Amino acid sequence: MPAEEQTPREQRGRRTDALVVQCSSFEYRPYFESFVLHKLGIHEYDLLAVPGGIQVLTMANYVPKFASLPRQWLEFMLKKHGLMRIIVFGHEDCAWYKDFRWGPIHVDLRRRQQSDLVAVASDLREQYHVQVNAFYGRPDEAGKVDFEMVV
Ligand SMILES: [Zn+2]
Numbered sequence: 001m002p003a004e005e006q007t008p009r010e011q012r013g014r015r016t017d018a019l020v021v022q023c024s025s026f027e028y029r030p031y032f033e034s035f036v037l038h039k040l041g042i043h044e045y046d047l048l049a050v051p052g053g054i055q056v057l058t059m060a061n062y063v064p065k066f067a068s069l070p071r072q073w074l075e076f077m078l079k080k081h082g083l084m085r086i087i088v089f090g091h092e093d094c095a096w097y098k099d100f101r102w103g104p105i106h107v108d109l110r111r112r113q114q115s116d117l118v119a120v121a122s123d124l125r126e127q128y129h130v131q132v133n134a135f136y137g138r139p140d141e142a143g144k145v146d147f148e149m150v151v
Helices: 029-039 053-062 068-081 095-099 109-128
Strands: 018-023 046-050 085-091 131-139 145-149
Touching: 018 029, 018 053, 018 068, 029 131, 029 145, 046 053, 046 068, 053 068, 053 085, 053 095, 053 109, 085 109, 095 109, 109 131
Parallel strands: 018 046, 018 085, 085 131
Antiparallel strands: 131 145
């Protein structure tokens, strides 16, 4: 029976070992879901979706007082479900990244996001000893979103 037809009680026996960290953008959400399901073959996963996605995990570098809560959420999910794999996403034209400017005004947002993806992936691997894969999505010429593996 598909998960969406089961009650939460019926789903109790289900397991996942994966966490997805993504931007909450409604425009990209269906593409993130489809990629995780069809390209990565992950059917069940915990989800951390906030504006800017992984940017919230770089906050210690910019606004230390806001850094601890997202870390607590992440650690809670890792521990609670024994997660071993984290998928992190970035995407082109992320409104959060565009609005949340810091550092040099001429910074290339795509480069900034990819650099954040690499740094966060490395940090998560080192700190939690889990597999981490990072992907960056952007529309192809037909307007459908393609994902490239960043790390
Ligand atoms: Zn976004």
